[in-house]
Amino acid sequence: MLGLLEGGPRHGYDLKRSYDERFGQDRPLAYGQVYSTLARLLKNGLVEVESEPGAGPERKKYAITDAGVSDVTGWLDRPEKPEPYLQSTLYTKVVLALLTGHDANDVLDTQRSAHLRLMRDLTRRKNDGDLADQLICDHALFHLEADLRWLELTAARLQQLAAQVRA
Amino acid sequence: MRRIADLALGVRLSVGGGRSGWTRLALIAVGVGLGVAMLLIAASVPTVLDARDARADARSVAFEQELTPGEPTVLTQEVRSMFRDDPVVGLQLQPEDDDAPLPPGVTQQLAPGEVVVSPALAELLASDDGAALQGRWGDQVVGTIGDEGLAGPEELRFYLGTDQLTTNSVTVDRVQSFGGAETPDEGLDAILLLLVLVGMVVLLLPVAIFISTAVRFGSEHRDRRLAAVRLVGADVAMTRRIAAGETLAGAVGGLAVGTLLFLSIGRVAGYAVPAELSFYPADLRPVPVLAALTVVLVPVTTVLVTLSALKQVLVEPLGVVRRSSEHHRRFWWRLLVPVAGLALLTPLIGGFDESLGSQAMVVAGLILVLAGMALILPWLIQATVHRLHGGGVAWDLAVRRLQLDSGTAVRAVSGIAVSVAGLIALQGLVGAIGVVTAESQADTTTFQASVLDIDPDADSAATWAHELSRAEGVAGVGTLSSVWVQAAPGTGRSSGDETAGDEIGVDAGTCEVLAQEARLDSCDDGDVFVVAPDGATAPEAGSTYLLDTGREEQTRWTLPASAQVVEPAQGGLGAMGGMPARILVTPGALDGIDVRPESVIAYVSLDPAVPDALEHLRTAAAQVDPAAYANPIEQERVASVLGGVRQVLLVGTVALLVLIGASMLVNVIEQLRERRQLLAVLVAFGTRRQTLGGSVLFQVAIPVVLGLALAVLTGSVLALALQAAVEAPLTFDWQGVGLTSGAAALVVLLTTTGSLPLLWRLTRPGNLRSE
Amino acid sequence: MPTEPLLTAEDLHLSFGPTTALESASVEVHAGEVLALMGPSGSGKSTLLHCLAGILTPDSGRVTYAGRDLTALHDNERSALRRSEFGFVFQFGQLVPELTCVENVALPLRLGGASRRAALRSAEAWLERLEVSDVAGKRPGQASGGQGQRVAVARALVTRPKVVFADEPTGALDSLNGERVMQLFVAAARDTGAAVVLVTHEPRVAAYSDHEAVVRDGRVRAREYVR
Secondary structure, eight states, rough: HHHHHHOEEHHHHHHHHHHHHHHHHSOOOHHHHHHHHHHHHHHHSSSEOOOOTTTGGGGGEEEEEEHHHHHHHHHHOOOOOTTTTHHHHHHHHHHHHHHOOOOOHHHHHHHHHHHHHHHHHHHHHHHSSSSHHHHHHHHHHHHHHHHHHHHHHHHHHHHHHHHHHHO | OOHHHHHHHHHHHHHHHHHHHHHHHHHHHHHHHHHHHHHHHHHHHHHHHHHHHHHHTTOOTTTTOOOOTTOOOEEEEEEEEEEEEEEEEEEEEEEETTTTOOOOTTTOOOOTTEEEEEEHHHHHHHSSTTTGGGGBBBSSEEOOOGGGGGSTTOOOEEEOOOOOOTSSSEEEESSSOOOOOOOOOSSOOHHHHHHHHHHHHHHHHHHHHHHHHTTTTTTTHHHHHHHHHTTTOOHHHHHHHHHHHHHHHHHHHHHHHHHHHHHHHHHHHHHHHHHHHHHHHHHOOOOOOHHHHHHHHHHHHHHHHHHHHHTTEETTTTEEEEOOOOOOOOOHHHHHHHHHHHHHHGGGGOOOOOSSSHHHHHHHHHHHHHHHHHOOOOHHHHHHHHHHHOOOHHHHHHHHHHOOOOHHHHHHHHHHHHHHHHHHHHHHHHHHHHHHHHTOOOOSOOOOOOEEEEOTTTTHHHHHHHHHHHHHHHHHHEEEEEEEEEEEEEEEEOOOOTTTTTEEEEEEHHHHHTTBBBBOOOOTTTTTEEEOOOTTTOOOOOOOOEOSSSSOEEEEEEEEEEEEOOBBBBTTTTGGGGOOEEEOOOGGGTTTTTOOOOOOEEEEOOOOTTTTTTHHHHHHHHHOTTTTTOOOOOOOOHHHHHHHHHHHHHHHHHHHHHHHHHHHHHHHHHHHHHHHHHHHHHTTTTOHHHHHHHHHHHHHHHHHHHHHHHHHHHHHHHHHHHHHHOOOOOOOOOHHHHHHHHHHHHHHHHHHHHHHHHHHHHHSSTTTOOO | OOOOEEEEEEEEEEETTEEEEEEEEEEEEEOEEEEEEOOOSSSHHHHHHHTTTTTTTTTTEEEEEEEEEESSOOOHHHHHHHHHHHHEESSSSSTTTTTHHHHHHHHHHHTTOOOHHHHHHHHHHHHHHTTTOOOOOOGGGGGGGHHHHHHHHHHHHOOOOOOEEEESTTTOOOHHHHHHHHHHHHHHHHHHEEEEEOEEEEOOHHTTTSEEEETTTTTTEEEEOOO
């Protein structure tokens, strides 16, 4: 939200519209959400109101304060906390598969099939959609790919291990 | 120290590069070795010639040697004969004392009729092939001539003992020792010298080009290796030194290979050349200075070539970047070099002599023209391939390849082009000289051979006619007796002929024989003819001459009014102009006067069905008088020496073409290897193998055809210039051009064929997999 | 499946010396579909592709294309088939360096006997379609990797083949370029109705396919149909 204000002072209505444009259909933003967020930002001194005479909330122009600018920069610079155990269910499944004597490759193939199905959907959507769609779908695609790669590696490692156990 | 370590690293990389490293090293060594061998041979030519000259000099017979009274003497007379195309030269020896001097290589005095022969002549006499030679100088062969008395191992030479010599004959010399004659160098007259000079340039220039091509063998692979070395931290200067070290290893190997080749060639080369040029293996020693130059300059040159080739590429740690070698080539300065060469050759037209200046100009001019051609060739190829369009896919691929990089092709082809141009020039020269010397388009319908006796008796004509007609293969004999006569005082010439005085030559013989000397429309016994070549004054009818009959008396003879003035026969001496007039008489016109001849020519008609009839004739003639000179009327002598030179040149060119073909093959193979993945892709696309093969063919053929065209042009211009220099008629040697072009075409085909197995192997399915 | 497969491999065995590349591999390709061959390195997926394309002949088994047994055809016939019915895209090193890009694209047409002019004209159209008209007159060495691959795709499609074989077509490209190449490639292939056999180990690239088959140890382990 603050990032959107960095481009210049805006009315609450404009903010809502540009958020929708960029972040798309997956998370439509309600008006109420916009104003409650703005109110919170106002309280923290990150946003100020450039009042226009005789205006309701829709006509209020919100502008970012210096403190707000540094907050946006800080947010962008801060890495998201990496999530090493994104697919803990998957991990548990594979380990269980090995422990119970299942073929890890079967788990892998099943999972790959499911992943690819989703990835195909995402790819199709991405190719039909605009930039916002593309960014979001890419994000999802890369994560799914990472899962699959991890699965493949795990399957390969388990096979190696199995070979060692057998040897 | 650092530098030496880099060089050493280069050497180690070249040997340690696995199989391909060794292959590359071997290729360079063989290529450089072939060049080194040729250079060493060339460097040995002076030694060989010196050794020949020294031995020839030691056995020479001085003219009018100053004699010390009381010292033993021997009478000698040179005998020049032939066996087929090879000269057989000997001396008749007539010792006048028991301890008379012996020529080198002869260990015993020869009794009359005894003969010693050179090993080659002995072998020939003993063979079936030499049957017609048997008995030519009697059959008492009592020994062979030692090596020290022979110019070369294949020389045909003999010494014949006799008791028939008298000092009355101008051809007989009395000597007290052999050697020391101030004989001019035999054989190496201006024309032959020119030939030798041209030959050296023509053979050695391509060798230089070849050596520089050889060190580039496999250079792509080397460059990649250098890139790997750069990746681990070598700088540019270090890579240069490493490359130099690698080349040096090859060049040193080349020196070794070359020396071995030279030594093994030396064992056989002396016997492979024409007999007159044969030499002893021991004489084939390079002149030390030249050998040292070869040993030093060849490695230095190879390193320089390597370094200049490296300038064309940027060896970066991550790979090799070729500097755009295809900068636009300018034409005009390339043209300057051959033009300068031609300018140097121009003053020689009609004026070549043996002076050092002339020689230097010929060599410099030739080198400039040929080197200039090598300079024009890259431009020509580049300019041409950029204008080539259309055609099939194979053609397109080849043309595009050449457009992108014609340098590699040019390097190989320039060797071919230079040698072919030189060869065409030489062959043109040889052919033209052949025309000059064999110019005697003499009439050979009646008589095919002649025996010249310059020391006849009064009845020699009859003897010759009788003896020769008994020889095998002789169908008929006619004699021509020649005599010089004085005009009788107070008669004859109206105007004073200032030089000829009042002497005139008179030739007597039958109509048949006289027809050899002049163009006679009709002739009957009793006719008299006057031959007046251009510029000569014909004697007037009614002139009276004094004829020497050999019986201490002279008879007067008057040129009858019926004498017809006729043209000299074509191809005879008279036809060349500048000769005085002669009188030809039939026997009936001499009124029975018995003239004592000063020379006798026996014209002989040979039976073409009898093999070696000419040799039988020579043998018969030698049995009558060993000093008589028997020869075919058609002069072939000089032409056959030239034939020998030509043969040597052809062998040289073929060897050179093989070398060049080999280097082209290496280029093509290297290129194919480099493109194996691309080839596999093209095959995956369904490209026919014929298309790929065709593209290789075109890729080799286009530069070769262009190179040949330029070579034929240059060679022909050079041939014309050289022909003009020796005042030979200007001719174009179609045969030579055809032959060399054909050989070059063959090289193209063989190269392409040679690369096909690899092409097939590389395009076999399965090569698509990246390694 | 509703229709007969266009291209099938049945029980292929192939070994290179001691190494077994294919061991009883079977797969089907239907007209117009995009099939991804996936699997770890050395699993035999490229070899399977080469067998399907008639470049390699398996030691045993049958490869049938449109009712014809490829393994029984003579090499020349298979070459002709590849010229007219198949197209190829490889990872890199496939463009003839001395030909310009447009000439590279025209090459398969000319190999098939088309006239030079006609071949160049349709090559230009294909370059435009793949948005690389600007490198038409340049040599491959002067084009970027992504442009080069698009030229290669144009070349694979220019003969309007029935099947395009692509072996890691984006393997040497970054994500964005690879993405673009795949988009254009698959879209163009679908437009012309060509089936695509796509060898890749990248799931994101495989996501452009309709189905995938997994090759492991020379066998085809899975083929999922999601229609």
